[in-house]
């Protein structure tokens with residue numbers, strides 16, 4: 001546990017720090033990228049606005065020049081009409097004298113005259129100033145220029161642009177050719193777009209710059225196409241980074257969990273092995289000392305009556321049997337572990353095998369007053385098996401049933417056919433096995449409920465052997481048990497020789 005906490009700390013803490021540093025530097029990068037972007041956009045916008053104004057000025061200059069040339073011969077309607085016909089950009093032209101009277105067009109309507117008056121008022125106010133003025137009247141922009149006609153008459157020329165032609169010939173021509181990731185939009189004094197190159201769907205308005213003299217109150221707005229802002233780039237980076245980080249953390253945690261499990265398993269195995277050595281040594285010693293004690297007593301001739309002597313012989317035989325069973329178990333176990341255990345499968349009559357196995361336990365069963373119930377189906381066929389191995393497995397089950405019985409001493413042994421398999425059942429009314437341990441008891445060295453089994457001798461390899469024998473015969477062993485109610489082990493072996501494992 002300490003190891004995993006340490007490992008987590010050692011790996012996750014630096015990872016978190018790296019993530020935080022990454023986050024901070026990304027945010028800084030985002031801020032400076034944003035600043036830079038605004039600066040660039042402002043420069044670009046100023047440049048574009050200048051370009052538009054230059055283009056407009058160029059067009060205007062040409063027109064004013066041509067107008068001046070036409071007026072050199074005096075205010076002649078026909079000549080002026082001709083001039084206008086060749087200037088699609090100029091929608092309307094008014095020529096006024098310094099008192100505000102309309103000189104051109106001659107057939108002016110009343111509204112024209114009203115407009116002309118106001119134009120003259122506004123224009124006269126700026127008459128003294130050099131150059132051109134832009135005057136907005138009822139939403140219409142008029143460019144007012146002071147000119148001289150034939151002789152030295154000063155007159156005012158006011159002209160208005162055709163919006164469509166302005167858009168097409170000036171705005172589009174100047175702005176569409178700009179190669180830039182940003183979008184330029186010309187907006188009028190009310191913020192309505194006058195000209196925009198593409199759809200502004202999802203685009204973000206960055207800033208806007210004002211035009212100077214030629215397009216007063218109009219602005220050039222700069223838009224950022226959707227998804228191209230540094231913020232979005234940062235967001236994408238953060239998403240990728242977070243995903244990678246989560247995967248990294250998951251891998252680290254999984255690695256630690258696996259290592260921890262492995263370590264625990266190794267520690268547990270080491271503990272079980274040392275228990276095993278202690279248990280086996282104890283198991284070997286106990287019958288040996290009994291045999292020795294009884295042997296010595298007999299040798300010294302201290303037991304005079306025959307039945308007692310007979311009893312002593314039986315004890316010695318029983319302990320010797322127990323000893324050889326234990327040694328067989330350990331040897332078999334080591335053969336299994338090293339993969340050298342071989343099984344000799346031959347057709348075997350079942351009843352004699354069961355009875356012989358039980359015979360070996362006749363003494364302890366009788367001594368502990370066990371109620372033994374043996375039910376063997378009468379018409380059992382011969383079953384392909386290694387009789388020695390199955391006998392040993394059965395003996396282990398019976399030995400356990402005796403070992404783990406308490407006051408209610410009942411041993412049930414059954415043999416019958418179920419489906420296409422032989423079923424051998426060994427049941428007791430003993431201490432039982434908690435549900436959680438029922439899987440593990442078949443593991444090598446494992447001994448369930450340590451406190452309960454502590455007083456009982458055992459090495460923890462008996463059931464591991466039973467399972468190995470069962471599986472080597474392509475059969476199985478299962479247990480049904482409840483603490484305090486007893487256990488029922490079922491060994492299933494197939495009736496047909498399905499080609500048992502020669503070794504394992």
Ligand code: ADP
Pocket residue numbers: 396400401404428430431432433441442446447448449453457458459460461462463464486487
């Ligand atoms: P052991 O030498 O400890 O008996 P086994 O492999 O034979 O080893 O059995 C493993 C464990 O399973 C035992 O320690 C015991 O806790 C439990 N066990 C086996 N058989 C029985 C049974 N008939 N009743 C209760 N517990 C049993």
